[in-house]
Amino acid sequence: MRNLRCVGQKSVQNVPGIEAIAWDASSDSILNLRAADGLLRLDRWIDEGVQPIASWDAPFTPYKAINLHFFADTGIACIILDIGDIIVVRETPANEEKIEIVGSIDAAISAAAWSPDEETLVVTTKASTIVYLTRDFEELTSVELTSRDLDLSDHVSVGWGKRETQFKGKKARALRDPTVPETIDDGRLADTNESCETTISWRGDGAYLAVNSVENASQRRMIRIYSREGILDSVSEPVNGLIGPLSWRPAGNLIAGVQLFEGKRQVVFFERNGLRHGQFPLRPLDGVQNGNGVSIRSLQWNVDSTVLAVTYDDRVQLWTMGNYHWYLKQEIMDPCLKWHPEKPLVFALISRSKERIRRLQYSLEVCAGPILPPFDYGVVAVIDGKSLKITPLRQANIPPPMSLHDVNLAANANDVVITLDGSDDGICRKPIFRILVLHQTWSSSYSLDIATMLPPTQVEKPAESGEISNVANAQEKLDSELRLSLEFRSTEVAPGPITMTENGSLLANGRVLARGCTSYLVTPSHLIFTTSQQLLKLVHLIADTEALEVPSDTPESDERCRSIERGAKLVTAMPSIFAVVLQMPRGNLETIYPRALVLAGIRQSITKKKYKKAFLACRHQRVNMNILHDHQPEQFIANIPLIIDQIKKVELIDLFLSSLMEEDVSTTMYRETLRAEQREDDGASSEGG
Helix, strand or coil, rough: CCEEEEEEEEEECCCEEEEEEECCCCCCEEEEEECCEEEEEEEECCCEEEEEEEEEEEECCCCEEEEEEEEEECCCEEEEEEEEEEEEEEEECCCCCCCCEEEEECCCCCEEEEECCCEEEEEEEEEEEEEEEEECCEEEEEECCCHHHHHHCCCCCCCCCCHCCCCHHHHHHCCCCCCCCCCCCCCEECHHHCCCCCEEEEEECCEEEEEEEEECCCCCEEEEEEEECCCCEEEEECCCEEEHHHHHHHHCCCCEEEEECCCCEEEEECCCCCCCCCHHHHHHHCCCCCCCCCCCEEEEECCCCCCCCEEEECCEEEEECCCEEEEEEEEECCCCEEEECCCEEEEECCCCCCCEEEEEEEEEEEEHHHHCCCCCCEEEEECCEEEEEEECCCCCCCCCCCEEEEEEECCCEEEEEEEEEECCCCCCCCCCEEEEEECCEEEEEEECCCCCCCEEEEECCHHHHCCCCCHHHHHHHCCCCCCHHHHHHHHCCCCCCCEECCCCCCCCCCEEEECCEEEEECCCEEEEEEEEEEEEEEEEECCHHHHHHCCCCCCCCCCEEEEECCEEEEEEHHHCCCEEEEEECCEEEEEEEHHHHHHHHHHHHHHHHHHHHHHHHHHHHHHCCCCCHCHHHHHHCCCCCHHHHHHHHHHHHHHHHHCCCCCCCCCCCCCCHHHHHHHHHHHHHHHCC
C-alpha cells in the first residue's frame, strides 16, 4: 500500500563526459569519472560543489569504464577499463604515487565486480576466464568458462504451479503426463538485443557470485554460480531469450535476470541452484513502439532488497513487490542509476547527455485521505504504473493487489495526493475526494464520490488545463496539495510537529518520544505508532509536549499497548469506527480495533450525550457497559430519560441493567486510559477558561 515519494533532490550541472559514478558512504558524496579534452578526470561532488581529485591522459585506444569503486577506509578509488587496465587513484597519497596502473589484463576485461566486504575483486576476461584478485590485486585463482560446465546443469523440472500440472479430471489427466511440460526451453539466444555481454553480481553476504555469459560453443546464455573460492556451484536451467542484465538480491534468495519472451520483456528469477523461481512482465514503454530500439541495460537491487531498478537506454523504472504482485512505482527519464551502499532509498543518476548528476532520496509512504472525522473513510491510493488502485477501506476492505477502483491513467504515475474536495453541508452528505496524480511533466485530477461508490472521474484533462508546463510546476502543485492533505489529517491539539527520523526516532516538537519506530499516524486524539519490538502503541495527545505519556512495553496490562505481527506497519486509521489498518510484511491487510481508541470514542460519545452510540460501541467491542455510568455518573443520573429515549428497545435496556455492578470500572480495568484522557480534558477546559 506504499508508494515511492521523492523527499529530497540535488543536482550538479555542466559536468560533461561522465563515464561512471561511485558513492563515498563515509562522507555521503559522489565520485564521478569523466573524459574531457583528452584527459580522464576524477572529481568529487559535495554540497559545496565539484572538487577535482586527479586527472591523467586518457588511453589512445577506444575504451569503456566498466567499474568505479571507492574505498572509504583508505581514500582510494579503483577504476577498471575494458581494455584491461586497473587504475588506482589515491586521494591523499603518503609515500605512494597518486595515480597508478596496478595491473593490466592482456585479454581485456568484459565485466568486474567487488565483493560486498570489498576484499575480493572478480573480473571476467574476453578469453572466457574468471580471475579472482585480492584487495591488493594479487591473484587468488583463475577459472576457465567452458562448455563442460553444462554437465553440472542436470535439472529436473516437474512444472509445479503451471497449467499442465493442475488437476483437470480423469480424461484430461489420461491424455498426457502432467510432469512433462508442454514446451522445454533449450536456452537459445534472443533474436534481438543480444549484445553477448557478461555480467557479474555478488550475493549480499559475499559467499557466492553469479556470472551471466554466453557460451559460444552451444550458443546459449547461462548463469553460473561460483563460491567465493572459485568453485562452480551450479548452472542455471535453459531459458530461451535470456539476455545480459543480472542482479543477485542482497537478501540472497533470488537472482534476477531479463528474458525476451514472445516479443515481450519480463524479469525472471532464479534460485542459487539454478532453477527458475517465478517472473513478472515489464510494461510497454511510453513513446516507444513495441520497445524497438530501447534495450535493458541493467538490473539493480537496493541495499535492503525492497526495490528493483530496471535501467533502459533512456529511463529507469523502480519496482516493488507486495502480495506476490510487482508494482511499477517510478519512472525517471535518466538512463544510469547507482544505489547508495548504505541508505536503501537514495541513489544517483546520470543524465542522457552525460553532463548532469542528480542525487535523489525517496521514502515509502502511504497515500491516504483525511483521518479527521467525519471524513475518515480510509481512502488509500496505490500507484502501479498506468494504473491507480483506489480503495476506501471503511467501505470495502479489499486486500492488495486488488482494489475497489482501478483507474487507467494516460501515463505512468510518479506521485499521488488525496484531499477533500468538499460537500454540500459537511455533515449529512458523504464527502467528495479529489485525487491529484503527478506524471513526468504534467498532472491529472480525479474526483471520487464516496456516496455513489462509482469509480473516480477525471475532472481536469491534461491537454485542457494548460497550467502544468514542466516538472517543477507540477511538483509545486503537488506539494501544495500535499500540505492541504496534511491539514485535513492533523489535529488541533497536536503538540507541535511530529516527525520520524531515518533511524526510527519519533519526535514531538523536538522531544524524543520513542526509538525503534517503524511507522506512525496522528489522529485527532491519539498518536499511533508501531515499533521494532512488534508493538502498537497509542499516546493521548495534549498541548504540552513534555506531559505526553508513552506507554511501556506491557501489552498484557496496558490497553494503550498491543502486540502485532513482526514487520507490520500502519496504513491508515478511522477514528469514527475506532479502526486501525495494518499491512503485514507479505502485503495483506489487517484491521484491528485498539482498546484505547475504542474507549476514547466511547468517552467522547458519553461527553456529547450520544448514549446510544456509546452503548452500541460497548456491545460490539465487548467493553464493560458500566463505563456508561462510571465515566460521568452525575451526567448519567441527570439524563436517564434521554438515555431511555435514545436506546428505546427494551431488550437492550435489559442488557445494560443486567451488566451493572458495584465496581467503578473507570478506576480499575480502564484506569490508565482515563488518566491520560483526564489530563487532556483538563487542558482543554483551562484553555477555554
